Amino acid sequence: xxxxxxxxxxxxxxxxxxxxxxxxxxxxxxxxxxxxxxxxxxxxxxxxxxxxxxxxxxxxxxxxxxxxxxxxxxxxxxxxxxxxxxxxxxxxxxxxxxxxxxxx
Numbered sequence: 001x002x003x004x005x006x007x008x009x010x011x012x013x014x015x016x017x018x019x020x021x022x023x024x025x026x027x028x029x030x031x032x033x034x035x036x037x038x039x040x041x042x043x044x045x046x047x048x049x050x051x052x053x054x055x056x057x058x059x060x061x062x063x064x065x066x067x068x069x070x071x072x073x074x075x076x077x078x079x080x081x082x083x084x085x086x087x088x089x090x091x092x093x094x095x096x097x098x099x100x101x102x103x104x
Contacts, residue, residue: 002034002048003027013039016048 003019005026006012015034019026029037039045 002029002031004029004034004037011040011043012046013037013043014046016046017050 001018002015003017003026005014005016005019005023007014008025015029015037018028037045
């Protein structure tokens with residue numbers, strides 16, 4: 001795994017070891033994509049010249065996974081639909097919409 005960080009103002013992309021915290025304009029990449037990354041014409045790439053180590057799972061990873069599974073398993077709360085009342089036909093306003101009578 002690797003982290004791509006770019007500085008748009010300097011037209012530079014940096015591909016290095018996996019970051020330990022999130023930053024704006026940075027993205028985690030697998031090794032295949034980190035090695036095969038191309039940039040727009042005129043940009044510079046600074047690449048880490050070593051092996052990209054696989055991340056070691058931590059207790060935080062396990063807790064995050066458990067929380068995600070709990071959230072996905074939680075049943076959706078039922079919200080009954082609001083019954084629609086009769087539509088006004090006299091050009092009256094309803095909220096931000098207005099019923100316009102037909103020109104007949």
